[in-house]
Amino acid sequence: MSHSGDQNRGSFSSKFGVIAAAAGSAVGLGNIWKFPYITGEFGGGAFLFVYLGFIIAIGLPIMISELMIGRRGRQNAFGSFKVLAPNSKWRVTGLFGVVAAYLILSFYGVVAGWSLHYAVEALVGNLSDRTPQEFEVLFTSFIEKPVLPVLWQLLFMVITSVIVLLGVQKGIEKYSKILMPVLVIILVVLVVRSITLPGAGKGLEFLFKPDFSKFNMEGVLSALGHAFFSLSLGMGTLITYGSYINKKNNLGKTALQVTLADTIIALLAAMAIMPAVFAFDIAPGSGPGLVFMTLPNVFQQMPGGQFFSILFFVLLSVAALTSSISILEVIVAFFVEEFKLNRKVATLLAGITTAIVGVFCSLSMGILNFPAFIGKNLFDTLDFLASNVFLPLGGLLIALFVGWYYGKKKTLQELTSEGKYKVKFINSLMWSLKYIAPLAIFVVLIYGILENLETYLKVEILPW
Numbered sequence: 088m089s090h091s092g093d094q095n096r097g098s099f100s101s102k103f104g105v106i107a108a109a110a111g112s113a114v115g116l117g118n119i120w121k122f123p124y125i126t127g128e129f130g131g132g133a134f135l136f137v138y139l140g141f142i143i144a145i146g147l148p149i150m151i152s153e154l155m156i157g158r159r160g161r162q163n164a165f166g167s168f169k170v171l172a173p174n175s176k177w178r179v180t181g182l183f184g185v186v187a188a189y190l191i192l193s194f195y196g197v198v199a200g201w202s203l204h205y206a207v208e209a210l211v212g213n214l215s216d217r218t219p220q221e222f223e224v225l226f227t228s229f230i231e232k233p234v235l236p237v238l239w240q241l242l243f244m245v246i247t248s249v250i251v252l253l254g255v256q257k258g259i260e261k262y263s264k265i266l267m268p269v270l271v272i273i274l275v276v277l278v279v280r281s282i283t284l285p286g287a288g289k290g291l292e293f294l295f296k297p298d299f300s301k302f303n304m305e306g307v308l309s310a311l312g313h314a315f316f317s318l319s320l321g322m323g324t325l326i327t328y329g330s331y332i333n334k335k336n337n338l339g340k341t342a343l344q345v346t347l348a349d350t351i352i353a354l355l356a357a358m359a360i361m362p363a364v365f366a367f368d369i370a371p372g373s374g375p376g377l378v379f380m381t382l383p384n385v386f387q388q389m390p391g392g393q394f395f396s397i398l399f400f401v402l403l404s405v406a407a408l409t410s411s412i413s414i415l416e417v418i419v420a421f422f423v424e425e426f427k428l429n430r431k432v433a434t435l436l437a438g439i440t441t442a443i444v445g446v447f448c449s450l451s452m453g454i455l456n457f458p459a460f461i462g463k464n465l466f467d468t469l470d471f472l473a474s475n476v477f478l479p480l481g482g483l484l485i486a487l488f489v490g491w492y493y494g495k496k497k498t499l500q501e502l503t504s505e506g507k508y509k510v511k512f513i514n515s516l517m518w519s520l521k522y523i524a525p526l527a528i529f530v531v532l533i534y535g536i537l538e539n540l541e542t543y544l545k546v547e548i549l550p551w
């Protein structure tokens with residue numbers, strides 16, 4: 088089964104399989120559910136602009152680094168650091184990753200559960216003949232319920248765990264390969280319908296015309312956090328996947344393709360949603376419900392709308408699934424390799440524990456809706472801590488590790504596959520990893536967190 092390295096580890100079987108799996112991890116709820124709503128929250132074009140800057144200057148270099156670390160170390164996120172930097176503290180980076188995986192998977196499963204529920208709602212015809220206001224109520228009253236969303240979340244976690252249990256090739260690779268292309272097609276259809284709605288122009292303007300007056304450091308931090316979240320970076324997902332990639336794969340090219348695919352899909356999602364938000368007079372800052380409240384209006388206005396809405400929510404669930412398995416895999420690979428657990432036990436343990444936290448997350452939308460941390464409920468707390476603290480911090484450590492500790496020579500060796508490929512970008516890569524990424528992350532992290540505190544405590548901490 089494996090092309091190289093240790094015989095007991097899985098590996099991806101083809102170049103397309105690698106890209107499908109890595110892109111499958113990157114493309115998920117982050118692109119379709121989260122990106123449009125945080126773009127809406129932080130004022131549209133300005134957010135988009137800063138986000139794209141972070142993707143190019145920081146995201147891509149860190150993605151290359153993670154794949155490199157994993158393929159070189161041939162271990163889970165924690166173990167790969169042990170191999171590459173024996174007897175050092177760098178392995179803590181891998182531990183941060185495992186914690187981040189817990190935080191993310193807990194709320195991720197909740198939203199994926201919403202998506203499954205909406206697929207069924209579409210199927211039984213519940214998403215038609217409604218006004219935009221009715222769609223809002225439909226969504227908010229659903230997520231506040233104490234039982235139904237929890238059941239969907241648990242079902243989603245069961246599916247995730249079963250696929251992870253099947254292992255790398257049979258589980259992860261196979262499903263990613265088929266379903267990603269279909270998702271792109273349906274998004275394109277949606278964009279076409281959405282931008283031809285009366286009044287859609289305002290949405291496109293909101294999305295593409297930067298207005299920095301409504302933009303603040305919280306927005307910058309969210310853009311940074313989301314660049315990590317969306318590309319699956321900063322917590323060792325791509326270290327873990329990198330460890331399953333064979334030595335002949337051109338990692339730089341793979342990273343570029345995955346980054347492009349992820350960014351294009353996020354843009355398509357925003358272009359499907361924002362014009363409709365304005366056409367149906369929905370507030371762009373409506374938060375996590377934006378996709379669920381907006382798109383049913385669009386489906387209603389297109390021929391074959393019911394068919395498309397079923398397909399959309401099924402594919403959204405699938406996109407979520409190819410991401411959630413990559414998150415669970417980080418924890419499972421860690422348990423298997425570091426605690427010598429068998430894969431079944433490790434998967435069960437990881438699946439059950441994340442599902443339990445997830446239940447509380449779901450309940451925090453309704454009966455347990457109280458502030459857990461700086462005024463945010465549990466759901467928002469986990470999202471904030473994971474995306475805006477743990478992932479950038481993990482990314483910072485990864486950049487410092489490759490830039491300053493591991494160094495150009497060995498990095499080049501791995502990226503060229505021992506001389507097989509030309510890696511012209513090595514100097515810019517090292518520049519970003521040594522200076523740009525660490526500095527930018529450090530400043531944005533500190534400043535962004537302080538500004539969040541200011542908003543919460545209603546005091547002035549920062550001089551400006």
Ligand code: PHE
Nearest residue numbers: 113115116117118316317319
């Ligand atoms: N990138 C995934 C998404 O956009 C989420 C994710 C984050 C997956 C971190 C793995 C690691 O939905």
